[in-house]
Amino acid sequence: MNLKALNLKTLGALACMGLSSIAFAENRALLVGLAEYKDPKANLRGPEVDVKLIGEVIGELGFKPDQVHTLMNQQATRANILNQMRTWLTEGVGPNDKVIFYYSGHGAQVNDRSGDEADGCDESIVPYDLNLILDDEIQNVLDGVKAREVLVMFDSCFSGTVTKSLFDIDEDVDADSKFWEKSSTGCGLASNKDFTLDDGALDASKAAENQRYIEFSAAAENQVALGALRKGEGSAFTQAVYNGLSTLPKPISFEALRNYAVDWIKQRAKSKAHTPQLTGPTKWLNSDFFAFGDADAPPPVAPPPTVQAANSAADLFDQLVKKTQFKVEALPSQPSYKLGERISMKVRSSKAGYLNIIEFDPDGSLVVVFPNKYNDKNQVRANEVITLPGLRYGNFDFVAVEPVGKSRVLALVTSQPLNLLLENVGNLTGLFRVMSDQDTPVLSTAVARAIGVFSPPANPTTSTPPANTSSPVSEDKKPQYYFGAAELVLETTR
Incomplete structure (x- = not known):
């Protein structure tokens, strides 16, 4: 998803990092999970578990239960999601606070409506009532968030395929596609080709020194993200991130977490694997995930030793x-x-x-x-x-x-x-x-x-x-x- 002011190509995880450690009074989190839709054909396996897993992660980041709002299934209409973003994530939030927005559900692409997309496509998330929320609208809300640190995670795909049954070839992996083709129009063809780090997913990990955020997304811009790969698990991306945070030795950098997620999805989803993407300043790509902006900036590079x-x-x-x-x-x-x-x-x-x-x-x-x-x-x-x-x-x-x-x-x-x-x-x-x-x-x-x-x-x-x-x-x-x-x-x- 292209969040215009931030120049994001795909909706991902966004972390605007601060430089000092401060006590947080008005931390806010909004978690949205869509396992059920108005059209039952769009139902997914995984998002209900995703919200629980991310809830645990948020707890470890210092968020208290009363600082977290959750919208599940029928609650997660277009109107409710936008209202919660515009109020809960903005009102009473100051420059020393943390804000998290997490979404797990379908993604879609539609023809660009504002003329500012290089690829001619607007990316969107798909609420319960199937009334899309476009990237432009999400960007407008985020522009009003005054928090020092913002983390936005989207476990969804933003592909332009018109193929209804992308995953009919391999029978060894049974997972829901998080791409909602009925809401996507005229934006190309999605493909979960067997990407590798050195060819098909060239931007899998990329330094962007002028950014003030980290982008961490479920899939490349032309890939379809998957729901739960096994019964009782979360969606592939969220489950991979959760497992990495649970098993990797701490501190865990964003870079190490992305690499773990790539390998985990590759091993489990095989030829249907999608490639999590990560971009941001080098100093933050290598910072601890659990610091979430509290980590001190690394010292400047010293002159080379003689x-x-x-x-x-x-x-x-x-x-x-x-x-x-x-x-x-x-x-x-x-x-x-x-x-x-x-x-x-x-x-x-x-x-x-x-x-x-x-x-x-x-x-x-x-x-x-x-x-x-x-x-x-x-x-x-x-x-x-x-x-x-x-x-x-x-x-x-x-x-x-x-x-x-x-x-x-x-x-x-x-x-x-x-x-x-x-x-x-x-x-x-x-x-x-x-x-x-x-x-x-x-x-x-x-x-x-x-x-x-x-x-x-x-x-x-x-x-x-x-x-x-x-x-x-x-x-x-x-x-x-x-x-x-x-x-x-x-x-x-x-």
């Missing part, structure tokens, strides 16, 4: 990994490969930046694995799962070749632009840039420009800088850049 100019690839790798400033993860699909086998890996950086992946093979050669001639664009988003090879970053193959033995692979993310494919280091051989270990000093210089961390040699009066390297950067002129690095080991066997 790294000595490296004369060998092993030394360069060691220093960068040891002194990384933020978390970068690198994981191969398997620990070893036989000659000729296809190699793949996944990389995730907790901060946005520019990704370079370098292999240091047993013979001492350095190969810039990424970027390469298949894809020379290497800017990545915070918390994005990058699969190489993968549809987004080049649909090619890596194959295990000579020499056999163990290779060190460095994943380096810099805040400043760095593209080692385009640097004049070593030779551009075929699809990749290839260097020798003797090229490390020049490579170090290229890296230094992006991370601003190299110090003068330990004994400048007796040490001579390697050839083709630039002069050390003085302490008072060092740029305040930052970097993250991780290493994995790949073994090639016969």
Whole structure:
């Protein structure tokens, strides 16, 4: 759903985070659950359980019973929902309070009525009486909420399909679709294609540093959300979120919770799985869910620790990994490969930046694995799962070749632009840039420009800088850049 002022594409969970911890006097929550509709054909399994589960979560966030209003089934008409939003969520609520609005029921899309939707569709929720509430109307209400922190959760789908029976293929998953096609018109075709984090659901997790909220939605914009996957459970998304909050070790970041929900729905719903979406400022994506805005803002990134100019690839790798400033993860699909086998890996950086992946093979050669001639664009988003090879970053193959033995692979993310494919280091051989270990000093210089961390040699009066390297950067002129690095080991066997 496109909440205009907040630029949301899908109705999701919205958390406007504050920076300090304050006692809350007028916290307000409105929970809406629709298991039954005026038209019995629209009835759903799950929403009645959803409201109970979210009620428990709200209790853990400090909400008292008298601070929570609930509208279920026949109570949840269009008029009642809007009235409660306009009164209960706004009247008497001040700038130090928390507000939560939760909805579980059908979603629908209709042709854009105000001309402000890029895709030509207005998203909506479907009340008991089947009289839609459009995203524009919800936005107008939220604009009047004066609370310091607002959390809005919608466990519903906002797809434009005209297919009446989307889930007739697989008999192994029995769940209600939360898409109400009778209220949706002319907005495309919904599809629960088997999305992965690196192709079909590119925006599954996305940093949006200028936002003052977190968006956490049940499904991608063209996906259908599911009701209860098993009798007695909540709807797929809400049940996944609840299970994650109940089982993951605390603190639980929004990012970790979304990843858990993706995996849980994937395992349970199989080919019908939908992909929960998460966007927001990086500092909040990584904050504790149970803090709900109370978490202190993370300290500013400190200047990089001093790294000595490296004369060998092993030394360069060691220093960068040891002194990384933020978390970068690198994981191969398997620990070893036989000659000729296809190699793949996944990389995730907790901060946005520019990704370079370098292999240091047993013979001492350095190969810039990424970027390469298949894809020379290497800017990545915070918390994005990058699969190489993968549809987004080049649909090619890596194959295990000579020499056999163990290779060190460095994943380096810099805040400043760095593209080692385009640097004049070593030779551009075929699809990749290839260097020798003797090229490390020049490579170090290229890296230094992006991370601003190299110090003068330990004994400048007796040490001579390697050839083709630039002069050390003085302490008072060092740029305040930052970097993250991780290493994995790949073994090639016969």
